[in-house]
Amino acid sequence: xxxILFIASHRPRRSPxxxxxxxxxxxxxxxxxxxxxxSFLISEEDDHIFYExxxxxxxxxxxxxxxxxxxxxxxxxxxxxxxxIQREAFMTGSSFFxxxxxxxxxxxxxxxxxxxxxxxxxEGNKKLGWLKNPGKTANIIAVSDLVIAGNSxxxxxxKRHNSNVILIPTTIDTDKFIFKKGESETDRICIGWxxxxxxxxxxxxAIPFLKTLKVKYGDRICFKVIGDDGYRQDELGIKGxxxxxxxxxxxxxxxxxxxxPLPDDEWAKGKCGLKGLSxxxxxxxxxxxxxxxxxxxxxxxxxxxxxxxxxxxxxxxxLLVDDLELRNRIGKAGRxxxxxxxxxxxxxxxxxxxxxxxIQQPKHSKN
Numbered sequence: 544x545x546x547i548l549f550i551a552s553h554r555p556r557r558s559p560x561x562x563x564x565x566x567x568x569x570x571x572x573x574x575x576x577x578x579x580x581x582s583f584l585i586s587e588e589d590d591h592i593f594y595e596x597x598x599x600x601x602x603x604x605x606x607x608x609x610x611x612x613x614x615x616x617x618x619x620x621x622x623x624x625x626x627x628i629q630r631e632a633f634m635t636g637s638s639f640f641x642x643x644x645x646x647x648x649x650x651x652x653x654x655x656x657x658x659x660x661x662x663x664x665x666e667g668n669k670k671l672g673w674l675k676n677p678g679k680t681a682n683i684i685a686v687s688d689l690v691i692a693g694n695s696x697x698x699x700x701x702k703r704h705n706s707n708v709i710l711i712p713t714t715i716d717t718d719k720f721i722f723k724k725g726e727s728e729t730d731r732i733c734i735g736w737x738x739x740x741x742x743x744x745x746x747x748x749a750i751p752f753l754k755t756l757k758v759k760y761g762d763r764i765c766f767k768v769i770g771d772d773g774y775r776q777d778e779l780g781i782k783g784x785x786x787x788x789x790x791x792x793x794x795x796x797x798x799x800x801x802x803x804p805l806p807d808d809e810w811a812k813g814k815c816g817l818k819g820l821s822x823x824x825x826x827x828x829x830x831x832x833x834x835x836x837x838x839x840x841x842x843x844x845x846x847x848x849x850x851x852x853x854x855x856x857x858x859x860x861x862l863l864v865d866d867l868e869l870r871n872r873i874g875k876a877g878r879x880x881x882x883x884x885x886x887x888x889x890x891x892x893x894x895x896x897x898x899x900x901x902i903q904q905p906k907h908s909k910n
Contacts, residue, residue: 545902547572547579548623548649550616550632554583556788557590559739560656561629563713563817564693567887568894575895580623582616584609584634609633613640620647624902627652630659631683636676638683645686650901653683656693656713658813660700688907689897693815694836707907709897712836713815717878717886720824723796731762732864735798735827737769737786737818745811746774748804748832752856753779756864759857764864769794798827799870800863804856805832816840820885823847823877828863828870830856840885846876 551561569579589605592598613633617640620626626649632640645651660680681704684690690708692698701708734753736746746768753766757779766779769791774783784794795801801822805811812835819840822829831837833849841847848859863870883889 545577545624545899546622547577547625547627547898548616548620549579549581550626550628550644551581551583552630552634553585554587555581557585557587559817562788563715564629564654564656565627567714567716568891571887571891572895572898577898582612584612606634616640617643620644620649623647623649625650625652625898627654628683628687629654630657631679636679638679638686641683642686645688645907650688650904650906651686652689652691652898652901653687654691654693655680655697656813656815656817658697658700658810661810661813686907688904689901691894691897694813695839696812696835705907707904709893711890711893711897712885713817713820714885714887714890715820715824715881717824717882717888720792720821720881722825722827723793731765732760732799733765733767733797734800734802734860735767735769735795735822736802736804737791737795737821738771739786740771740773743768743771743774743783745803745805748806749802749856750776750779752853752860755853755857756860759861760864767797792825795821795825795827798822798825800860801827801829802856802860803829803831803837805834805837807832807834807851811835816885819847820881823874824881824886826871826874826878828873829877830859830863840880842880845873846880847873 549565552558553561555566556562572579592601592605626644626647628641660678684701684704687705690701690705691711692701692708693713695710698708698710738746756764766781768774768781768783770786771783772785775781803819805814814835816836819829819831819837829847830850831841831847833851838849841849843849850856850859
């Protein structure tokens with residue numbers, strides 16, 4: 544019976560990256576004969592200090608505690624067939640733990656869904672940026688027995704350092720993400736964005752065209768932001784709404800149009816389109832910036848829209864605001880795309896197969 548040690552930063556059900564990259568496959572893995580343990584660093588209590596400015600003494604305590612956790616993982620690493628690392632084993636620029644894991648009898652599997660070789664830190668930890676070394680990603684890739692990349696941009700980067708790489712897109716559990724019709728808060732058409740306090744800066748790219756739309760449509764439209772309950776944009780009447788897993792589908796179902804604006808930079812090119820896929824799975828017509836994997840997910844005008852520049856965003860959102868039939872058609876086509884190509888069901892057999900295969904392969908020669 545193959546045994547996996549999952550190595551991640553956050554507690555279960557806390558991080559979107561972990562939830563959508565491997566946690567939603569855990570039951571499927573168990574049904575296919577796998578057992579697993581889960582080792583994480585950031586507890587619910589730690590969450591309150593980790594992303595806030597200051598608290599350096601408490602962050603030092605967290606650092607020491609995290610070292611102890613990973614040292615315990617090293618002591619038990621030979622008890623596993625696979626050590627599965629999601630993004631990184633430790634929050635500093637060192638690949639010390641990954642390199643040690645690679646020396647175990649277990650096969651080292653590295654999974655990532657962002658261009659993490661580029662530095663992108665939360666506001667609360669920018670003063671600790673000197674501890675980071677985005678280049679460590681290349682070191683982790685080089686010592687891994689298998690790399691699972693979330694899109695072709697990440698896969699192409701991986702090939703520079705390790706040829707044993709497979710692309711498994713970030714996926715949605717389409718049995719869970721089904722539109723839930725609740726009592727409407729308003730008859731206005733809701734243009735929505737979901738994310739977190741670390742990605743709210745991407746939503747800020749939408750402010751100019753949303754202001755233009757507000758002038759054009761007035762009270763016919765409203766705006767909603769989910770994920771950062773501290774966010775405010777008074778001119779657009781936006782007060783951020785907290786995210787919870789329990790009601791995320793219901794809250795997202797309040798969107799009539801979903802947007803995913805991104806800057807055209809190297810970090811954004813590595814994104815896996817999760818926001819857009821979440822909207823699409825709920826039959827919410829979706830508009831994304833034509834950056835990275837978004838251009839593979841969206842067939843413009845068929846299952847969603849791509850928009851760049853204020854004028855194009857205003858034009859394409861206006862098409863949807865003005866045409867209910869178009870919203871319905873685009874929404875249904877979007878869900879079909881997710882079910883066929885970006886759902887758990889569409890990728891589960893692939894993940895099970897590659898994990899079983901890597902156990903049978905000899906250890907990577909660079910280990």
